[in-house]
Every structure is written in structure tokens, then in C-alpha cells.
Amino acid sequence: MxxxxxxxxxxxxxxxxxxxxxxxxxxxxxxxxxxxxxxxxxxxxxxxxxxxxxxxxxxxxxxxxxxxxxxxxxxxxxxxxxxxxxxxxxxxxxxxxxxxxxxxxxxxxxxxxxxxxxxxxxxxxxxxGQEPYAGFDRPAFLDALRAYLEPRGLNVDWDTAEAAPPEALINSLSMALPFEPPEKQALLEASALDARAEALTALLRIDAAASDDDGPAMQ
CATH class of the missing domain: 2.30.130.40 (LON domain-like)
Known part of the structure; x- marks a missing residue:
């Protein structure tokens, strides 16, 4: 309720x-x-x-x-x-x-x-009430989150991220992370929690890859 x-x-x-x-x-x-x-x-x-x-x-x-x-x-x-x-x-x-x-x-x-x-x-x-998500791959998700946050000098409470229910973790990050408005809208409109988790993981990986590409060239 x-x-x-x-x-x-x-x-x-x-x-x-x-x-x-x-x-x-x-x-x-x-x-x-x-x-x-x-x-x-x-x-x-x-x-x-x-x-x-x-x-x-x-x-x-x-x-x-x-x-x-x-x-x-x-x-x-x-x-x-x-x-x-x-x-x-x-x-x-x-x-x-x-x-x-x-x-x-x-x-x-x-x-x-x-x-x-x-x-x-x-x-x-x-x-x-809170959506269950039995198939949530938390280690893979947290790896993608870490790869996104570190180049930006951002951090989260990793103990909380390890223990939080999937819905609370996925939805709070969807709301808080600074994605572009169309990306935010896609997260909002995701049909269910598993679809939102997949979309969020994809955004984290895409942005992390873009950050790597923009890094300093090796001499």
C-alpha cells in the first residue's frame, strides 16, 4: 500500500x-x-x-x-x-x-x-508495495556503478549498496544520478524493476566507456 x-x-x-x-x-x-x-x-x-x-x-x-x-x-x-x-x-x-x-x-x-x-x-x-527482483545480479551491477562513479570522483555508501533491497537501490540511483533528461525518462517509464535495472546498468556502462575514451592519451 x-x-x-x-x-x-x-x-x-x-x-x-x-x-x-x-x-x-x-x-x-x-x-x-x-x-x-x-x-x-x-x-x-x-x-x-x-x-x-x-x-x-x-x-x-x-x-x-x-x-x-x-x-x-x-x-x-x-x-x-x-x-x-x-x-x-x-x-x-x-x-x-x-x-x-x-x-x-x-x-x-x-x-x-x-x-x-x-x-x-x-x-x-x-x-x-516493493517490487521483488529475485534475479538481480548485484555484483555485476555494483561493478558497473563503480566504473561509472570513480572517473567522476563520486562515491556511495558501499555497505548500504551491498545490503539495500534491489528496488530501493535501483530506484534511488535512477533518481539521483545525473543522466540526461531523455535517459531519466526512459528509467521512469521502464515497465518493471528488472527492465529499469537493465536500462540503468546499460547507461552506467555506456557512460563509463565514454569517460574512458575521453581520458588523457598515453604517452
Whole structure:
């Protein structure tokens, strides 16, 4: 049961959305956000007064600075599970992922933030609890992760990576690692955990190979 929801029909049909390139949310994942734009402060206020649901979504890549760029077709709704206000008026919130959704349509609203009609049914499995993954090859995955991180001077808590449930490990890295927006979207839209793990492993290996190619030439 995800944040008290059991079936897709229990989720709100219309949700506010926070378009943010390069940022995805996955079921049961936690996404910290520093909210400072007035329209999104308004959105958080309204969400806190209601069901606390906000839909994360990436805008499509477009040329120019369109204030309302088209949205990708799939996002993930999260519930505000942590809230704090800073002395300068910003909100520090944490969204905990509830369920992915398809954008059925964007609706015309008077609010300063955007809202969509969300179809959660294609992703109802997100509400069933943590996905099992009996075939997860953790050693191969961690080897690929290490090859990706080391050239970038990055690190993780390897003890945690060794012990974490597959879903928590795969989803947290899918959310946190700095892949390009289309790559992030592919991870978000992966049909199941095993498909996401395969896609993530492939991205780690491709980027690690590219990093090796860009290294200094041997004299």
C-alpha cells in the first residue's frame, strides 16, 4: 500500500504538476525539493491544504524559453511527507513517490501552476508495495556503478549498496544520478524493476566507456 492508496481510482483525477527537467520520482522513492518560485509556493500551499499530492514530470526538450513547454507523457505523483519553511520564505519539502501516471490531458486553470488530468491505471502495480527482483545480479551491477562513479570522483555508501533491497537501490540511483533528461525518462517509464535495472546498468556502462575514451592519451 503506497501512502494509503490501494487502487488507482483512489488517487485524485486532477493533480498539480511540477515540471522539472532532469528530475524524476519513482514509487516509494524520496525526492527533496527546494521550492522558491511564487507559483510553486502557491502549489505547495494548495497541496498541503488538500491531499498533499504533487505530480513530478519532465518538460519535453524544446528550443527557446517557452514558459509552458509541452510535458512528457509520463510522470510520477508524490505525497508531501516532509515540510519546512525557511526564514527567507522558501519551502523545503520531501515528496514520497506514490504512483506513476500518464497525462490524459492538461486542463485550463486559473492557478499560476499547471494541472493535468492523470491516468494512474496503467501503473497501478506501483501501489502494490516493493517490487521483488529475485534475479538481480548485484555484483555485476555494483561493478558497473563503480566504473561509472570513480572517473567522476563520486562515491556511495558501499555497505548500504551491498545490503539495500534491489528496488530501493535501483530506484534511488535512477533518481539521483545525473543522466540526461531523455535517459531519466526512459528509467521512469521502464515497465518493471528488472527492465529499469537493465536500462540503468546499460547507461552506467555506456557512460563509463565514454569517460574512458575521453581520458588523457598515453604517452
Amino acid at each position: 503506497a501512502q494509503g492508496y490501494v487502487k488507482a481510482v483512489e488517487l485524485p483525477q486532477v493533480i498539480p504538476v511540477f515540471p522539472l527537467p532532469g528530475s524524476i520520482l519513482l514509487a516509494r522513492g524520496q525526492l527533496p525539493l527546494n521550492v522558491f518560485e511564487p507559483r510553486y509556493l502557491n502549489m505547495v500551499d494548495d497541496a498541503m491544504a488538500g491531499d498533499r499530492i504533487i505530480g513530478m514530470i519532465q518538460p519535453q526538450a524544446v528550443m527557446g524559453r517557452d514558459p509552458h513547454p509541452p510535458l512528457t507523457r509520463v510522470g510520477c505523483a508524490g505525497r508531501i511527507t516532509s515540510f519546512a519553511e525557511t526564514s527567507d520564505g522558501r519551502y523545503l519539502i520531501t515528496l514520497t513517490g506514490v504512483c506513476r501516471y500518464q497525462v490524459a490531458s492538461e486542463i485550463q486553470v486559473r492557478t499560476p501552476y499547471r494541472q493535468v488530468r492523470a491516468d494512474f491505471l496503467p501503473f497501478e502495480r506501483d501501489l502494490r
